[in-house]
Each structure stands twice: as C-alpha cells, then as structure tokens.
C-alpha cells in the first residue's frame with residue numbers, strides 16, 4: 032500500500048545502528064538471534080512493520096526476508112499494517128471471562144463497528160483481544176494505550192471511547 | 197542513585213549501613229503502591245501526598261515511597277503507613293489531608309479507610325483477615341521498598357545471600373542447599389530446582405546460560421508480574437546465585453510485553469546492580485562474572501514452554517521441540533541452559549540467607565516453603581496471596597479472600613490456567629500442593645486461582661480454555677493442532693444447544709488422545725479443563741445436550757431475557773440501550789422484551805439500575 036519513497040528509512044537506520052553498537056560491545060555483530068528485539072524496535076519506531084523497511088534491513092543484516100516473515104506471522108504482536116492512533120486491548124483472560132468480558136468486547140465492536148484485530152476507517156482505534164493484562168483484580172478490564180479501565184460494564188464503553196481523539 | 201562499585205562483602209555491609217541510616221532519618225513512611233494500583237489512580241495519590249506533606253512542612257520527617265503490590269488489590273489504591281502499620285484502601289487524593297492530620301500528626305487511624313471485619317474496624321494490616329491467614333516469606337519486601345532504588349533493597353538485607361554464596365560457598369554447596377531445602381519449580385511442573393541445577397552444572401562445556409521465565413502466560417495470574425514490579429532485585433539475586441551454581445556467564449529475563457511496569461523495573465534493577473558491581477565482572481571481588489539482558493515476548497503463549505522460549509530467544513518462531521535433549525544439556529545456542537520461573541528465583545536468596553532448615557519448616561512433606569497465588573474471579577477480596585504449601589482452598593478463598601460476594605455460592609476454583617482444571621466444592625478442604633491437586637485431576641500450576649460461583653457455566657469455561665489453547669497451539673504436532681480444534685467445535689456446538697447424545701463421551705475420548713499424543717506440555721495438558729469439568733459437572737453437560745438448558749444462565753442460545761414486572765420502574769434506560777429495538781414500554785410502565793428480536797447481548801441488564809432484567 033505504501034511506496035518506499037514515502038518511508039523515512041533513517042528511523043530504521045537509527046535502530047539498526049544502536050543495536051549494532053550494543054552488539055559490538057559484546058564482541059559480535061547483529062544476527063538472526065537479534066531478530067525479535069530488532070523487529071520490536073522497528074515497530075516501536077514506525078507503529079508497524081513497513082515491508083520496504085524490512086527489505087532494507089534484510090539487505091543491511093543479511094537476515095532473509097522470508098525468515099522475518101515467518102517470525103512476524105508467528106507472533107501476534109507484530110503487524111504488517113499500520114495501526115490506529117490508539118490501541119484498545121480488551122482482556123479475555125480467565126478472571127475477566129468469569130466476570131463477563133465477552134459483553135465488553137461485544138460493546139466495543141458494536142460501538143466502533145470493527146472486528147477483533149481490526150482498525151477503524153478513520154485510523155482512530157485498533158481493537159485487540161488479549162489474554163490477561165495482569166490486573167485481574169479489576170476484571171473485566173480493558174486498556175487503551177497505557178490507561179486501564181476496570182470493573183467495567185458494557186454501558187460504560189461509549190463514554191470511554193468518546194474520550195480519545 | 198548510582199553507587200560506587202562494591203568490591204567485597206564488607207563494602208556491601210557498609211552500603212547497607214548507609215542505606216539504613218537514610219531510611220531511619222524519617223519517623224514515618226507512607227507506602228503507596230505504584231504498580232497495580234496505578235490502574236486506580238495511585239499516581240495522583242502519590243503526588244497529593246508529596247505536595248501536601250511538603251505544604252505541611254512534614255516532608256523531612258515523613259517519606260512518601262512508591263512501592264510494589266500490597267496484596268489486597270480489591271481495595272486499590274492501597275496505602276500502608278509505617279510504623280503504625282495502618283492499611284488504607286480505596287484512598288482518594290481528597291483523603292490525604294485527613295491522613296496527614298489524624299495519622300501522621302496524631303497517630304490515629306482514619307477508620308473509614310480501614311477494612312472492617314464483622315463490623316469491627318481492622319486498622320492494622322496484620323489484623324485484616326486478608327493478611328491474618330497469610331505467611332509472607334517471598335513477598336516480605338514487596339510493598340515495603342521502592343523497587344527502583346537498590347538502596348532500599350540493600351537496607352533490608354538484599355544481596356547478602358549473593359555475598360554469602362559467592363564468597364563463602366562452593367557452587368556444589370549452593371546446589372546441595374537448594375536441593376535439600378526442597379525447593380520445587382514454581383512455573384507449574386514443580387521439578388526440584390536443586391536437581392535441575394545439578395544437571396546443568398554437570399553438563400560438559402564452559403559456555404552456559406541462565407534464563408528467567410517471566411512469560412506468565414496463564415490468563416488470570418499475576419504473581420510474577422508483582423514480583424518483578426515490586427521486588428526485582430530479589431529475582432536478580434536468585435539469578436546471580438543460580439548462575440554461580442551452574443557456572444553460567446550470561447542470562448536472560450524473558451518478560452511478556454503486556455507488563456510494561458515489570459519491564460521498566462527489572463531494567464532499572466539491572467542497571468543499578470551493574471553500577472554496584474553486583475552484575476558484570478568479578479562480582480563482589482570474587483572471580484565470578486555474570487550479566488543479564490531483558491527480552492520481551494511478542495505475544496505467544498507457547499513461548500512460556502522452555503524449548504519454545506529458547507527458540508524465541510534465538511530469533512525463531514516459538515515452536516517447542518521434543519525433549520530430551522533437555523535444555524540442561526542442549527539449550528540456548530545448543531549450550532547447557534538452566535531455566536527457572538520468576539518465583540523460583542525469588543525463593544533462592546531466602547534459602548541461602550536463612551538456611552534450608554528454616555526454609556523447610558513451612559510446607560508439606562513433598563512441597564516445601566510457600567506459594568504465591570493470584571486470587572481473582574468471583575471472590576470478595578482479590579489480589580496477591582502467599583500461604584504455606586498445604587493451605588486448603590477453603591483457607592484461601594474464604595479466610596483470606598472473604599468468600600463469595602452477593603450471597604452466592606462457591607462452585608469451583610480454577611487452578612493452573614489452561615493446563616489445569618476446575619476443583620469443585622467437595623475438595624474445599626484439600627491441602628494444596630503439587631501432588632494433591634494433581635490427584636484430583638487439576639494441577640496447582642503457577643498460582644493463578646480463579647474462583648467461580650453458580651453464575652459460571654462449566655461447559656462454557658471448558659470451551660473458553662480450549663478456544664485459548666487451540667488458538668495458541670503452534671501447529672507443529674497433529675494431536676494438538678487438530679485434536680483441540682475438534683474439541684472446541686464440539687464444545688461450541690454443545691454451548692449453542694446443538695449438542696448430540698454421545699458428545700460428552702466423544703470429548704473424553706479425544707481428550708485422552710490429545711493428552712497422550714501431543715509433543716509439548718501445551719497439548720499434553722490442554723484437555724485438563726475439559727476432563728475435570730466432565731468429571732465433576734457432568735450434569736451440566738447433560739443439561740446442555742439433552743435438555744438444551746444452561747443451568748448457570750450463560751450460554752446465549754439457551755437463555756431468554758425478561759423484565760421483572762414487580763421491580764421494573766419504567767425508567768426507559770434499557771429501551772434506550774437496546775441496539776435492536778427489542779424492548780417496548782411506556783415511561784413509568786413495565787417494559788417488555790420481544791424474545792424473537794432479542795440478541796441476548798445483555799446491555800439492558802448492565803444499564804438497569806433496579807436489577808429488573810432476569811435471565812432464565
């Protein structure tokens with residue numbers, strides 16, 4: 032969808048430089064062993080993993096893109112498409128399930144008209160279901176970016192969602 | 197604050213003396229949980245305390261400390277006042293003035309913020325029922341120290357176990373001590389830790405690795421999160437001692453990415469330990485060298501399994517492989533590797549500092565020490581609970597947790613997450629340890645304990661767990677990939693009211709195949725939730741299959757919503773909330789749900805202020 036010329040490669044360059052420096056300190060170079068932290072940092076820089084950037088990193092490090100693709104598709108926290116400005120993480124862990132998290136998820140889907148893993152057309156929200164945010168005492172709980180909302184009922188969802196732009 | 201490098205145990209003792217002096221300069225301390233309680237406004241609360249104490253001119257006498265989890269999370273945000281030991285819950289910034297005036301100036305508790313036990317105020321922490329029945333060993337410093345300041349840990353005796361091990365014990369002596377203490381792995385399987393270390397020590401090769409498993413994949417568990425956030429140096433200490441025992445030079449902490457505060461705190465702890473010479477070259481003047489790196493997970497439950505975790509560290513897809521060879525012989529990069537859980541490491545400094553006898557005084561014959569549980573679900577007090585091994589479900593759920601709210605009835609406790617099972621009321625008095633829980637078909641697991649009451653449908657629970665494991669199955673072996681899929685399909689049918697006679701037997705048969713045929717622990721344990729619910733709640737399966745009825749009123753296709761004529765006030769909130777216009781009724785008149793139109797989303801039930809929406 033996006034062409035390479037629009038993407039600022041210097042971000043990836045910065046990530047790669049700092050990782051190379053760190054590895055040099057340990058007396059080695061960046062290898063496939065570093066693939067996951069590398070992808071995590073690239074994703075933190077761009078908000079997702081733009082394919083042209085991956086190609087560029089592959090050229091720099093010699094890690095094949097096929098290898099990257101295998102790893103990216105295995106782990107649920109890597110995205111090849113841009114994400115919304117805010118990420119809603121709706122807990123579907125055991126404690127939250129017992130306390131009715133299904134209904135919370137349904138309410139979010141209805142309110143935003145998206146599916147799990149989807150992003151709203153206006154790029155405002157991406158909606159993910161996750162298993163346990165480690166705040167089970169607040170069940171059922173959602174997290175929007177770094178904010179927690181706990182002890183929810185479905186009727187509270189519209190107001191919460193309206194408070195982000 | 198960075199401290200100069202400590203080059204011998206005496207340096208550590210001197211550092212400890214200084215750190216204590218700094219602490220003792222204050223006559224009182226306000227300990228605000230700045231981890232889990234952040235979700236309920238702890239940040240603003242901490243700011244209010246700091247600003248108002250300064251305003252009152254008390255900031256030189258009273259310290260405000262950001263600490264880890266106090267345990268009783270259901271009353272978040274929590275504040276503990278030392279030395280009075282008053283524990284305040286649900287504290288708002290507006291309460292701060294009163295706390296300063298009453299407690300910090302006059303030494304009296306603010307009773308409205310205290311817990312009450314049978315109508316009586318329990319101001320002091322240890323008088324609160326939630327704490328009275330616990331035994332804090334591993335958690336003793338959690339909630340008492342600022343996890344981002346190494347001085348606080350050192351003041352409490354932190355790193356003394358490291359000094360003792362490195363400077364006065366041989367690696368073999370360390371291993372023997374841990375083995376004889378009877379420590380078993382807290383990650384779920386309960387393998388004896390000392391024996392595992394011994395394997396790795398004896399494995400040939402000079403290049404060895406140590407891994408701390410902080411993936412905490414069990415959905416409904418937060419023990420490891422609390423330890424890393426609240427007392428990260430204790431975990432590091434355990435790792436340094438373990439690395440010394442097995443002869444590892446490099447270690448990893450593999451933390452799940454859903455835990456940003458844990459990642460932050462352990463990162464700070466590592467930097468400080470390095471600055472103090474407690475990580476790196478020649479630790480405390482010994483010739484032992486060890487350093488640690490944090491790696492973040494990327495959202496795959498199976499990466500909690502040790503061989504999958506190692507694959508992930510190597511930059512691969514997180515797929516398990518058959519064992520043997522065990523990681524102790526062939527682990528990270530094919531080198532001998534020892535992997536333990538966070539809580540296992542957190543136990544180690546206690547064993548080394550206090551000795552195996554004292555450690556083994558708590559617990560049962562086969563399981564020594566204490567266990568931390570994350571108590572959640574339908575129980576009054578949720579939070580972090582540490583009890584001796586051998587405590588019963590009743591003690592945890594009723595004595596500590598205060599029982600089931602809303603006058604409901606206890607139905608089952610789920611332990612061990614997706615690998616565990618549902619333990620019914622008949623086993624409330626079962627002493628919990630590795631072996632006893634296994635005998636009733638579940639596992640103690642890593643410590644997640646989710647309580648269920650009569651509103652929980654056990655078939656739906658089984659489906660929930662199977663959906664989880666099915667989704668997380670890495671797909672490498674057929675019994676797990678295909679078997680769990682079939683089980684989910686069958687369970688989904690039963691929950692939808694389309695179950696057929698014989699489905700339950702078929703589920704049991706499939707469960708056995710998946711259990712025996714799968715490659716790794718994920719598949720081998722995935723059927724446990726199904727098997728235990730069939731074993732103890734077969735009547736619920738039969739009600740779904742034969743009578744098309746969900747006794748708990750959960751499964752959508754098997755329930756109908758209605759509005760009580762007696763209690764409906766005609767406030768119209770439900771009518772406004774309904775997205776499919778299934779509710780009719782005039783203002784101040786009883787409302788009615790049009791069942792064929794109703795999609796059973798439950799929104800009406802959530803908005804009704806009079807609890808008039810009923811399920812049958």
Ligand SMILES: Cc1cc2nc3c(=O)[nH]c(=O)nc-3n(C[C@H](O)[C@H](O)[C@H](O)COP(=O)(O)O)c2cc1C
Nearest residue numbers: 381382383409412413500501502536537540717718
């Ligand atoms: C599917 C699966 C998931 C696991 N998840 C975890 C986990 O999240 N944390 C953990 O410590 N151990 C987990 N384990 C157990 C580890 O494989 C390993 O036994 C453990 O980390 C060893 O540490 P311990 O001996 O200290 O318990 C998991 C095992 C399986 C099969």
Ligand code: FES
Nearest residue numbers: 122124127164167
């Ligand atoms: S189950 Fe939802 S936060 Fe743990």
